Structures are given as C-alpha cells and as structure tokens.
Amino acid sequence: MSSCVLEEESFHRCCQLLLQQSQQLGDGWSWEPVQGSQEGYLRKTALRSVAIDPRPVRDQAGSSSDCGQEEEQSAPVASADADTIRSDAEDEDDEDEGVCAACDGGSQVLQYEYHVLFSCSYRTPVLYFRASTLEGRSLSLEEVWGSVHPNFRVRLQSSPLSTVTQQEHPLLGQPFFMLHPCRTEEFMRPVLQAAQDQHRPVNYVLTWLSVVGPVVGLDVPLQYSTQLHPAASVCMDPADDGPG
C-alpha cells in the first residue's frame, strides 16, 4: 500500500504549482523564504467580514489536546468539500456574503493572515493563521472560534479537524493559531488513494487546503481544480518509510 505522507521536496513542488496558478488567478498567495535556509512558507492575507457570534463556543482548553483516537470517525472530506468549495469564489470582494446573511448578530471586518508550512514531524502541510481587527488588535482564541461559522463549529467537534490551538510559529517564533496536523494523513489518505487509482493528478497541498481552509475563512477558488494542468501536477510521493 502506498503511503500518503508528503516529503519536504514535494511540498515545495506543490507550493510552486499552487503559486503559479495563484498568479494567474490573482488570489494573492506568495512564498516567504526563511533567511539562510531552503525553507519557507506560503503566505496570504485577506480581509474578512465576520459575523460576531456572542454565544460561548466550547471548552477551548480541555479538548485541545484531543486530536485523539477516541473521537468518532466522521467522513469530513467529502462533506466538507461539497459544502465549502463555493461556486462564486471568483467574486473575491464578496466572498463572505453568505456568512453574513446567515447570522443575525453584528459583523466586523478582520484582517486574516494565513501561512502554510511543512511539518517535518507529521510530514504534512500545516495551516497557521492569525487575525486582527483593522485597528491592529489581535484576536483571542475564543474570538477566532467565534468567527468560525456555526455550521462548521458543530461539525468540527466530531471531525479530524477539531483542533485549533495557539502555537508558536516555528519559523517566526510568534504566536499563531494552528489547525493541528496530527490527523491530516488520515483524512488525506482516501483522497490521494482515489486519485492514484484513477491516475488523476493531484496537488496534495491544494487538495488539503481546500479541506482545511474554509474552516477558518480561507476559500480555495474552484478554478484551481478546473485549470489544473495534468502534466505538471502529480505531487504525491511513493512510500518512503526508510528502515522500519
């Protein structure tokens, strides 16, 4: 059976492809190199109009270590994909209009900054992000949870994406929020397996981003998939498990 891990080299290749497409689509991704090394990360900033939901969200601390085994297994990939890849994604300025319409509370414009890094421990991409008001005040973990759409919140609690925690950005040393990667391989496996079986090209980073991004307001336009150029885009690795 093939392994569904991502090697650092392929991560870079996937990122390059994503950047090429991003340039064509003009949706603002860039590559930020880390001084004095080969490493770096994908970066994008976006303004989001977010409905502020005053209801308390969840016990942020108690469950945050539980990216654990005992949580029930749902099938988030298919459902999340279907619900969250928005057909009106080309309309960038209006991307959150659906969210606003769904809520009665007030809304607020927030500045979001998204980083995609490679985790060499889990050998997966990891999404880091931070959010601030236009006046520059950083959002707390509770506020970030509050800005996740209620429909997502409910689903998150029973899915492998269930963990948003505050963590140190491993390249910048600053506090960021992070979607925990420890179950990424698990939910990516069926997608990659299917693509491989059908000899369909797949960009690991792009596919992964389309699943985890919408949770925190980061939409991946459908054109990424419709414009995917088959010849250049197989970014999956054969198994590399080394000794053992």
Added chain:
Amino acid sequence: MADDKDVLRDVWFGRIPTCFTLNQDEVTEREAEPYYLLLPRVSYLTLVTDKVKKHFLKVMKAEDVEEMWFEYEGTPLKWHYPIGVLFDLHASNTVLPWSITVHFKSFPDSDLLHCPSNSVIEAHFMSSIKEADALKHKSQVVNDMQKKDHKQLWMGLQNDKFDQFWAMNRKLMEYPTEEGGFRYIPFRIYQTMSDRPFIQKQFRPVSPEGNVHTLGSLLKEMYPAAIPSDGEQKRYQVMIHGIEPLLETPLQWLSEHLSHPDNFLHICIIPTPTD
C-alpha cells in the same frame, strides 16, 4: 545500566534557584517583597508559579491584575519552553539566583502564547509528546496508549512524580534492538542569535552506513558553527540541562536519557562567555 537510571533522576530533579520580583510599574497597595523558589528544570513556568502569583496578589488590587507573565532582562519568557531551556538559553553563565520579573499587565501578545489554565499546558505537553512519538515510532506507541496512560504522563509531570511518569514514559523510549534506535530523534536546537526560534528537522540515530550518529554529527548537519574547527577558539557552548555533553555522545543515548518529559531533546547554543 544502573548508572543510566541515575541520569534520569538527576535530570528530573534538576532545580534552578530563582528570585521573582514584581515589575516596578505595577500598581501595589504596599511594597512587594521578592519571592524565592526552586524551579524544576523539566517543568513549565506557568505550572509551578501558583505560589508566586498568590504572593504578589496579596499586595495588589484585583482590578490591576491581568494575565501573569514573566520577563528576564527585557526578554519575555516563553512558558511553553521547559524552564531549564529558558534558563540555559537566556541566563546561563550569570549569577544565581535567577532573577525573573513578574508582570500582571501589558501582556506581550506578539511574543507569548496565552496560558489561561493548566489545561492549556497539558494540551501543549501532550501535543509535544505526540509529535515526538510521530518521529520516533510513527505515532504507534502514543496511539496505542489509553487516555489514562496519557493522563499518567501529565500527572507525573504536574505533581513531580518521577516513578509515576517513568512507569509510562519508558514505553515511549523503546525501540526494536535491530534498528539501533528510534526512527528519528526528536530534537530542537535553540539559539538567540536570529529570529528563528529553533531548528527542528528529521535526523536518524544511525547513518545509512550503520554508523552511530553523535551530538557532533547532528550539529555538523544542523548548526556547523557550533563545532570549533581545529585550533579555533570555542565560540559556542552546546548545552543540555545546563551541562555541555561531549560531542562524541551517541544521539540515541542522549534522546533516551537527556530528553525533557515532552520527549524532545532540547539543545541550547549560546555564545561562549568572553571574560
């Protein structure tokens, strides 16, 4: 192996005498006396400073108190690093006791993670253990453990119970004899000379040719400047738990014996004192 067991104890019971002083800009009703404490090297600042907090709150009004944080000579101290790492990185080669300033306002959001409760420390600690096991055993050992086993690791650390912790932690230290070590060594190399907080990559305990990797071979790959070339004066100290292990020490042995309870080998590189 009896000697090696002693190493585990020595690491666990390492203490740093510390003097906590209230930041002079805090509003107090009367003068705050400093507070002295022996800090366990392997624990976390926010986990062992309840007494410090209580001590200073006695002289403060409730409305002047926000989230507590610590600073050493202008540097906010990251509670999510083990205490010993903070000391080695920022304060080794200085006089004891370690003098830490306590703050109750102006939390430095852009430098420090918030720590509203011990469950946040627990989450951070368990997440490090899981990450380390992903490197060592592809997560197999930690995933085979039960919730109560995870709890035992945490409670062992929280309550400073060496035997309770190690009864479980030894499972995380096992490996197939024929492989000569873990899959990868969970390590982090810290330095204060650049913005990047630490270096963490994949590194095996044994080379493809079957040679045992040492602390020196790790540094040669990750931080060559830390190894003095022939005839050159030593520019850096390579510290783990306040000592400078020989560069010839096998990495696998270091990982088993000098790792912190979070299962990472934390290595500090600091400029050699000039005097």
